[in-house]
Amino acid sequence: MEDKILEGLAYALPAIVTGGVAYFIFSGFLKQGNSEKKLELLAEKKKESLPIKLQAYERMLLFCERINPVKLLLRVKPIGDNKEAYLQLLMGNIDQEFEHNMVQQLYITDECWNVIIASKSAMINTLRLVADTSDSANDFREKVLLEYSKKEPQTNTAVAFLKKEVRRLL
Template identity: 70%
Template sequence: MEDKLIEGLAYALPALVTGGVAYFIFSGFLKQSENDKKFAALVEKKKESLPIKLQAYERMLLFCERLNPAKLLVRVKPISTEANDYLQLLLANIEQEFEHNMVQQIYISDTSWTTIIAAKAAIINKLKNVSENSKNAQELRENVLIEYSNTVPPTETAVEFIKSEVKKLL
């Protein structure tokens, strides 16, 4: 009887070991297959979202270019001779451009968005400071151009940062 039991174990033990090995191999294979599917889905998602992200970066780069004081002053002409009226027109134009592009923050990095906001704030502050010493709209335009002929506008810094972010995406 003991011989039959030992003989049965001798046949069952290799079968159990083989079954256990097969189970671990197949479970590993299934996990790898599942991971491959997840990775493929992630790659596809990134491939689909890349054009949207690039478009958002393009729009924010355009916003920075339009915010550049030299280009802003050429595009927005004074409607009166008063410096304060012209300042309000410039600020309204900046805010309108910003509101038009605000939704892009969803698609760009937080650091890019912060850089763009900082550039906008710096431009607005500089325009306000320069307007305090300007007697009329024409003098405001000239003083702003003089101020930015000596320094690099904050929008240039933001543009360079955006370009570096896009390079990381590609």
């Protein structure tokens, strides 16, 4: 009887070992296949989201160009001679552009968004400071144009940062 048990174990042991090896090999193949599928899905997701992200960066670049003080003053002319009314018109135009592009923050980095906000705020502060020293809307306009002929607009910093971010994406 013991011989039969030993004989049964002699046949069963190689079958168990072969089954265990087969199990580990197949589980390794399955894990590798799952990993490859996950990588493919991730690559597909990135491929689909890249155009949306690029479009967001394009919109923010356009925002920066539209609120560039020189371009803004050439596009938005004073209605009257009141410098405060002209300042409010310019700030309203900037706020309108900003609100129109606000959703783009979903697709750009937080750091990039903060640079854009800082650029917008710095430009508005500069406009306010120049308005305080101006006598009329036309004087205000001339002083702003003169100010930005001497120095680079704050929006250029944001534009440079946007370009750097896009290069990193590509």
